[in-house]
Amino acid sequence: MSWDFEHQKNVTAVTLNELRESGDLASGAMVTLDLEFLPVEGADAEACAKALKTFGYEVEVHEDGMIAASIDNVPLTLDGVWLQEERATKIVLDRGYEPDGWGFWEP
Template identity: 40%
Template sequence: MNEAHDFSAQRAETFAVFRNLNDSADLPEIADVDYFFVASEGEIDWPALADALAAEGYLCELVDETGEDAEAPYMVATLTEQPLSAEGIWIGEEIATRIALARGARPDGWGFSA
């Protein structure tokens, strides 16, 4: 696992972003929360990452676009029907991040849909 990862800073950012969203919009009480992961460097075994996340209850989708404007592949790990709060988002984010870091991926944000 990447010991250099700053979980305290990641948590603080998650709480700040949630606070800003909550202040500017009427958020749903329950939502599907998506966590995004990209390769740290080089090749990554995306199926192994998906399997490890799925074992913890995440639904996983690899987004691997093709074409001229395609971005690098990334994984979306979703927890469905979650109570929407900064703490709830963080708990799911921390678990998924630890799994991803151990498999060569790094976090790249989160989002949600009602």
């Protein structure tokens, strides 16, 4: 099955718009973006973690196989978040993982 990147980006855009409209989004804020990925059939946690680290992500593999990846200094904009989200998603899909969401600590 191929991944629906257009849908994923649209969900990210809606989320950021909701944050902006609620006043919870500081314009131009830089954040540490946290991404979560869940294992599916054929998941290779070691290979996935290694690949994410190669691209500058801090990675933690949980006992249940979930992978948490973080990267600093991401502009809290659609382009900033999507650049990291799309890159990480492409990395993990090839290694048996799927995205499960993203978040950040308040700047």
